[in-house]
Structure formats: structure tokens, C-alpha cells
Amino acid sequence: xxxxxxxxxxxxxxxxxxxxxKTHRCAIVDPGDDGDAVAQWLSGKGLTPAYIFLTHGHYDHxxxxxxxxxxxxxxxxxxxxxxxxxxxxxxxxxSWTDFYExxxxxxxxxxxxxxxxxxxxxxxxVCLLCGNLLFAGDTLFAxxxxxxxxxxxxxxxxxxxxxxxxxxxxxxxxxPGHGEASTLDQExxxxxxxxxxxxx
Numbered sequence: 001x002x003x004x005x006x007x008x009x010x011x012x013x014x015x016x017x018x019x020x021x022k023t024h025r026c027a028i029v030d031p032g033d034d035g036d037a038v039a040q041w042l043s044g045k046g047l048t049p050a051y052i053f054l055t056h057g058h059y060d061h062x063x064x065x066x067x068x069x070x071x072x073x074x075x076x077x078x079x080x081x082x083x084x085x086x087x088x089x090x091x092x093x094x095s096w097t098d099f100y101e102x103x104x105x106x107x108x109x110x111x112x113x114x115x116x117x118x119x120x121x122x123x124x125x126v127c128l129l130c131g132n133l134l135f136a137g138d139t140l141f142a143x144x145x146x147x148x149x150x151x152x153x154x155x156x157x158x159x160x161x162x163x164x165x166x167x168x169x170x171x172x173x174x175x176p177g178h179g180e181a182s183t184l185d186q187e188x189x190x191x192x193x194x195x196x197x198x199x200x
Contacts, residue, residue, distance in 0.1 A: 001111050003133070005175070006041070008032030011060045014177055016135060019047050020109040027051045027108055028068070029128060029135045030177060033060055035067025050108045051076050053100075055137025055177060056125040057083035058150075059092035066093055078106070080117065083124030087151055100126070118165065120158025121146030127165065134172040134184060140165055142174070142182035145193040162197035 004017040009032050017038075019026035026047045031038055042049060049072055054062055057079060069075060079096045086094070100106065102117040114129040118139040125146070128135040138146035139161055148155045166188050174182040187194050 001131070003175075005181075006032065006038065007178075008034045008037065009060055009063070012178060013060045014175065014179075015064070016175060017042070017047070018111060018130065018133075019045075020111055023109045024048060025050045025109055027053060027111065027113065029053045029175075030055055030061040030137065031064035031068055033063030035064030035069075035071070038064055039068055039071040049075055051078065051106065053106075053113065053128055053135075054079040054083075054094075054096070055127065055135060055139075056080075056122040057086050057091045057094045058122065058138070059090060059094075061137070061177060062094050063092060065095050069095065080124030080126050082119070083122050083152075085152075086122060086124075090150060090152075102126075116164070118161035120148055120154055120161045122150070123152045123154075123157075125161070129168075129172070132170075132172055134165070134168075134174050136165075136174050136176045138177040140174055140187060140191075140194070141176045141178060142180050142187070143191055145191070146177070158193075159197045159200055162194045163200055166194050166198045 006015040013032040015032040016029040104115040116127045121138040172184040
């Protein structure tokens, strides 16, 4: 599989595209707020999107949905149901076709995604495991974690989610919603918020 990363918009939200090299189908994780740019890039690479997966419903992660769904009208969009209740001011156009929840597995050719519910930043925040990759959304950043002071956020839930991630067996490449990639081992050892969660 091939992984591509695009920081999009004023908040430089990381949009990820994970492609099967044999079938040239791909999954998009968080299309940011520039769906036109993503659609043009996909066309240029000869990739066909099979799914859009949303780690949560905030506008900087979902703003590109309208353009992508215009370009690919039948493209399934997955989100956790809890984030459909976020205030419109925070989502600015969240749309979806399907819901996922903890433990769900969705396969695309040789690639399988597993859903982990990780509320805290939003009630419906999820992380996605795929091979040795952890798509962390705004739950876990390199050296930090997502804000919990927005409506629907919860510091208590965030700590529980960080503790859950810290307990995953083995090491993963952490692909956050903003900023640089890290590893789960690195975050266990140096991230002050994860260390606080682990001490709970």
C-alpha cells in the first residue's frame, strides 16, 4: 500500500490517502477543506476513491466533502454517529452516508481499517488502525493531544482515550490530524498528556 499526506487549509489539517498499488483504489482519511485539490490530485495519479473515513466532524477535517462528493457521487462517507450532533458552527457542512463504531472493520482490497472509539476532542472522535498505521485524528498529536474546550469536548474522556491508545500492543506510526507523524512508543515515552493518562 502507498500512503500520501496533504496538509490542507489555514489550519493545515492532514488529509491522508491510502492506496492499494495493484487495484489503484484508495481510501481518504479526513479530506480537509479543499476537496477540489484532492479530487484533482486523485485524477492525476489515476486513483479511484473507494471510501472517505472521518476521524471526527470538525469543519477543518470535513470541509472538502462537498467537492469530493460532487466529483464522486457514490462515494461512501463514514463518521461516528455522535458527531452528527455537533453544532453546525463546528461542522459547517458535515455529510455522510454511513456510520461506524468501535471494533468495526472495513476492508478495501488488501487494506483493512479497524475503528477505535476515542472520544474527548469530540464525542464521536475515532482513531483508525491499518497495518502499522494509526490514524489519530485530533486525539493524539506528536507531543500533545487535541483540545477539549470546544462544545462536546471532555478532558476526562480524552484521558481515557489516550490511555486506551497507550495500551495498544506493539508500536504504530502515529498519523495525526495536524503536524508531524510520530510513533506510539515515542508518545508513550515523551508525551506529557499520554503519560498523565497512563498514570490514571
